[in-house]
Each structure stands twice: as C-alpha cells, then as structure tokens.
Amino acid sequence: MKKLNITLAACSVIALSLASCTKLDEKLYGSKTPYVAGNASTSDLNGVYAQLNGQASQSNTYALQEHSTDEMMGPTRGTDWGDFGTWRKLHTHSWDPSHNQVNDTWDELNTGVYRATQVVSTATDNSIKAQASFLRAYFMFQIVDLYGQAPFRDPAASPDDIPIVYNRSDATDFIIKDLEFAEANLAAPSGDIGVASKAAADALLAKVYLNKAVYKAATVGGPFTFDKADMDKVIEYANKVTAMGFTLEPAGKYFQDFAWDNTEQSHENIFGISNSAARTVSNANTRWRMGLHYNQTPDGWNGFTTLADFYHSFEDGDERKGVDYPGLTDRVGLRAGFAVGQQYGPGHVALKQRGGQPLVFTEDVSLNFSTEAQGIRVFKYFPQPSANNTVNDDHATNDYVILRYADVLLEKAEAIMRGGTDPMGQTALQIVNAIRAPRGASALATVDATSMLAERGRELYWEGWRRNDLIRFEKFNDPVDQRPNASDKTRTLYPIPQRAVDTNPNLKQNPGY
Structure with missing residues (x-):
C-alpha cells in the first residue's frame, strides 16, 4: 500500500x-x-x-x-506497511x-x-x-x-x-x-554531481576492484581471496580522486553533504542526481518521508527504522549519531541523524501520536507487530523549512548522493588493510582516524576487519552500500534483530x-x- x-x-x-x-x-x-x-x-x-x-x-x-x-x-504497524510481506x-x-x-x-x-x-x-x-x-x-x-x-x-x-x-x-x-x-x-569534476566525471569513474573503479574477490569467487558467499594487485588498483583510483580536490567535511559539517544546499556546500559528493528549486528530477524526500511520523513537520509515511544494535555502535560524541541542525531543528524540531525519544515540532512543542499519547520513538520494535511510535528513525537527508516553519518538500533541492569521497577513503583504507600498498605512505589506521576526527569520534588504537566494517557502517549508513559491505566481510548472513537465525x-x-x-x-x- x-x-x-x-x-x-x-x-x-x-x-x-x-x-x-x-x-x-x-x-x-x-x-x-x-x-x-x-x-x-x-x-x-x-x-x-x-x-x-x-x-x-x-x-x-x-x-x-x-x-x-x-x-x-x-x-508492519497494524495495517500499515504490511504490503504482502515485501x-x-x-x-x-x-x-x-x-x-x-x-x-x-x-x-x-x-x-x-x-x-x-x-x-x-x-x-x-x-x-x-x-x-x-x-x-x-x-x-x-x-x-x-x-x-x-x-x-x-x-x-x-x-x-x-x-x-x-x-x-x-x-x-x-x-x-x-x-x-x-x-x-x-570524461571531463574533470564540474561541481555538478549529476554529470559523470573522471572522479566518478575513478570512484566506481575503486569499488569494483574492492569487490572483485566477491565477484570472481568460485563459491557464492565466499570465502574470498583479495589479490594484492586488485587492492593496489583500489588505492590507485582512490588517490586519483583525492588529487582532483575532494576533501572531508570539516568538524560539525557532516550532514551538509545531504542538506538542502548540498549542491553548493558539499566538499565530498562525487556523483549522484542533482536537484534544484527550478528542477527536481529525483526528489530525495523519500529519505526523510520513510521514517517521519504523520504528526511531524513535514509529515511522513511512518515507516522504516534502524536496529537498536546498530544505533548503539556509535559513540555519544559522534556527530553522525545525531545533532541539532541550524535552520532545521530550531524551526521544525527535527534533528539530523538518528531520532529516538520524545519528538518535537515547531516551537519545541512536544508532539503526540494520533491517539494522543506522547510521540516517543523507542528502541524496541517488532518486524511483524509494531505501534506507530516504535523504532528509531533516521534522517540523514532533510528538507529546508520556510520562514514560517512549514515545509513543502515536493520540490526539495537536496542532491541525491550515490558516490561520496569518505566512501572512497574508507575503500582505500580497507585495501591497505587487505595487503595493498599506498605510494603516498598512508596506513589504514591513519585514514580511518582522519575520517573519525572531524566527526567528533575518538581515535581508534588499531583497525582490523571488525572495526573497518563498523566504521563503514557509521560513516555510510542508509546510503545504499551496507549489503555490499557485509557480503565482502562475510557477515551478511549473520543473525540480527528480528532475524534470529543465520541465513544460507x-x-x-x-x-x-x-x-x-x-x-x-x-x-x-x-x-x-
């Protein structure tokens, strides 16, 4: 439905x-x-x-x-989101x-x-x-x-x-x-992520070579053997992207890669779908409507949630976990990142459910039988409120991001971890900590497969790459909340x-x- x-x-x-x-x-x-x-x-x-x-x-x-x-x-929430089990x-x-x-x-x-x-x-x-x-x-x-x-x-x-x-x-x-x-x-990046560029080709080449072991494996699902030559190619293409001038967002600016003005403000976005007030070709509003409750501003579809275990993989000081975003939170009460607990609307008014109970998003959630307030919501993209604290998100100006620089850097770090050699002399740990620092996360002492996969999750959550990552790290079939048994x-x-x-x-x- x-x-x-x-x-x-x-x-x-x-x-x-x-x-x-x-x-x-x-x-x-x-x-x-x-x-x-x-x-x-x-x-x-x-x-x-x-x-x-x-x-x-x-x-x-x-x-x-x-x-x-x-x-x-x-x-599924009562009769909402049943959709024949899809x-x-x-x-x-x-x-x-x-x-x-x-x-x-x-x-x-x-x-x-x-x-x-x-x-x-x-x-x-x-x-x-x-x-x-x-x-x-x-x-x-x-x-x-x-x-x-x-x-x-x-x-x-x-x-x-x-x-x-x-x-x-x-x-x-x-x-x-x-x-x-x-x-x-292809031409060099022009500032319009909606046009394929050399950087986009290099970024996708890095991703293909990183996953080549998965795609060339004799057995579906692994085990996988990562050739050094392939890892060196990942590093080569990642370094080419860096040479084209892409940089990480400064401290406190993680969410500007996804905000309504990301066309002008992002330093990381490489390729995607460009939108503007005059031309919204592929509205990013699905990314916030998926989880927004009916009584929030803007109203949403009250659907998808994250899992509590994933939410708790973030440190409290990590900006990626959630922040008050200027021009958003002060106007309509919505925070960027994960939303849990009491939710607020314009004027910091505590919101209620349709039945009158407080709108408190809870960590506990059932895949089959949930109330309208259960489950932690995610707002990585968000709309621009107007001066009178309303939102018309049918023409949202957020560019939709497919390839991003932090992803490329983490791929380079993973390739080094898997045996590749960086001619620039960086280590996997240096790269990971260089990403964590401006996000407000503490430095790691070491990096291994477990911490690398976790960091990719924290940096790239809800950007469409998680299944790809879990398979490469041979963790896709592990039990998770609401799926208690390992799959084949x-x-x-x-x-x-x-x-x-x-x-x-x-x-x-x-x-x-």
Missing part, C-alpha cells in the same frame, strides 16, 4: 531485451522494431541519466541493498523468485543497461559515449552485485535474438572495460526473476532458489 514504485517503462524495454511483461498494451509497449542506428544525441543521453531516478526510491535497488542488512527494517521478507532473507521488488529491480537496472547501450553503440561524440559507458557500468555493477548474472542485448540485433548472459566474472571485466574508457574520456550463503545473491528465466534459456537460476 505504501508507494511501491513500479516502473512501467521498464517493461517496455525488457520486453525487447530480456523477458516478457504481462498485461501490456501492444500498441504502447509491444513494438519489436529494432533500434535504428544513428548519432546518439544529448537527449538520448538524458534518457539514460533519467533511469538513475529510481535509485532515489525507497524501494527496489535501495530496499534490496538496505532492508536485508543490520541497519534497516520495515516493520519488507519483512527482505529483512528475514525469505524472498523468492516471485518477490515483487526482486522483479522490479531487475527490470529497472536492465532497462538502464539497455538504454545506455543504445547510446554507446551509436554515439560519435566521445563525451556522450563516455558518460553512457559510465552509466552502463553503474547499472551493470548493481546487477552483478545483486543477481550475479547480466543479460546483454546488442541494440542492432534482431528482436528475435535471445540476449546473451555474462556470468559474474565476465560481467565484472565488462564493467571495468566500460569504466576505463569512461575515465579516459546463497542469500548473498537474489534470485533471477522466474519470468526472466522462463523467457531466456541463457539465464540459469542462482543456487538456492
């Missing part, structure tokens, strides 16, 4: 490239006319960028990457090949690959081709990470040809090749949608499904 984004446009392309969608109007969606070769234009490229907008949804890619982890869940199944690792978001994410991402391929195959302008190559690599990266197989159709092929399928290893090589071409032909390692991959397997004999269902 809660705003599940179902992209009908995805079906039109998947019908051409991957599988068939049911109940489609043939006049609108059933054409089998092959793509006509020509010089791809800026408008064609804009269509590929537009496919990124689904990344800012609370469902699909984001939900698959977050709800399955130790930092997010979507509790959120509960993600958190309990009990999805199957017919799960709606498993299917919709597959369609959405493969549509992105196909649209990008159309531009790559016809563009004569290297700038356009490089941007499309980067976008194709990003969409395919998500497919490889989530599903482990990547269908691919040449736009010039006959509509009757069955798409080939890259296995996980070969698809990873394909992604690297795309990104290397993009990196060589085959759950580190989602199933291929059954209708895709049924229509493409080159696709083979993943192990365990």
